[in-house]
Amino acid sequence: MRRNEKLKLSPLDVQQTWPPATLVARKRLQAGHASVDGLFESLWAVRQHEIDTTGKVKGAFKKQSDLLRAAIVMAGATVDAVLKALVAEGLPALLDAGHNPSDRKMRSWAKRLVSSPNAGAAIINAYVGQLGNGSLQSTEDVRRVRDALGIKPEGVFSDDAIDFLKPFFRARNQVVHELDWKTPTGKRAPERRHRGPTQVRNDCQLAIEIAEDFVLATEDLLPTVLLAPAKRRRVSRSSRERRSLGES
Secondary structure, eight states: OOTTOOOOOOOOOOOSOOOHHHHHHHHHHHHHHHHHHHHHHHHHHHHHHHHHHHOOSHHHHHHTHHHHHHHHHHHHHHHHHHHHHIIIIIHHHHHHTTOOOSOHHHHHHHHHHTTSTTHHHHHHHHHHHHHTSSOOOSHHHHHHHHHHHTOOSSGGGSHHHHGGGHHHHHHHHHHHHHTTBOOOOTTOOOOBOOOOHHHHHHHHHHHHHHHHHHHHHHHHHSOHHHHTTOOOOOOOOHHHHHHHTTOO
16 A cells, blocks of 8 residues: 555445435445545545654554444444345335245245234235344345345355455454454464455445445336336446456
């Protein structure tokens, strides 16, 4: 990394209006993207001040690692918030429209609630509540939401492509649950994990991209009548697409 290179996420997909079923998800995506970029901006400013004050570069990078950790946590929170919004609002819209999720749990919920006076609504509410319960912070959770929404497990949504998130979720959980402290071995004093700026930016970018991909894929599945008057312009998911296809 150069002297004090400014980290920045790639821009989000741009569109004029959003369908109601993904409105909350898109607002959360925008907010999370802005927060991560804001932390990167703060990181640059704090480091630049220290460089200007002391003339030292190495120390400036090491001392501000907590801002990188905060970016990891915020990106993870964005994935969690976006997927939960899609489950809460996008999934009911899809189910009401007759869309079939590829999740067997939906059928088990249907059997359990089939005797309800308002079986259709009860099934959907119970299923959505179960799916969105707890924190969505693992590749297994991401696959579970993918299957519930009925998104085909191919391309950027294949199991292999989703597994690229494992290092990000591992880092997020290390920061949240362990304050990024390494487990001490032998007589060595405890120390915190090193977080490289470029790697953190790339991991956060991947997390934000998967959240955005979920929004776009859900909108593609919504019936046309529910999309109007939305006008989408899809942007390239080149980094994730190349990884999912095994390209460099």
